[in-house]
Amino acid sequence: MPLFPTAAAVRHALSALLLVAPLAGALAAPPVVVEAVSDARAPAVQVKPAGNSSVSIPACRGVVWQRFSAEENRYVAVTTDACGPAAPALVVTGEGRRFDIDGKVSEGDVVRPLLVVGTGCAAARPFDLAGCKGVESVEGPTITVRGD
Secondary structure, X not given: OOOOOOHHHHHHXXXXXXXXXXXXXXXXXXXXXEEEOOOOOOOEEEEEEOOXXXXXXXXXXXXXXXEEEOOOOEEEXXXXXXXXXXXXXXXXXXXXXXXXXXXXXXXOOEEEEEEEEEEOOOOOOOHHHOOOOEEEEEEOOOEEOOOO
């Protein structure tokens, strides 16, 4: 039995590692916890950083609400307002931040928020100029719109 692994064994081990390594990143926990606000009159979520540090969300289109369209068999955006001038990113700290739906929905609609979350971002700058160390897209919970 050889003391050192053969070249073929090393290649096999590296190929397995290269196949598994991308999956490890995909399975990492998101940088935020997104929970539905149960006592809200309209759909809303509370967003909190998953760790001890703060996260940043773009001031415009950082949280895009979507409604499931049965006709199209996919989610479509209900957020349709145009963005204004560039504004500093929204900073979400330990106590969290609430985001209410910003589009028209009807009773029975199924909606969800889609968030863009940055970590390690410079403060007081627009998101795209904040030099974030990481940026992720996070899907929030699905919420069924209830009547009053």
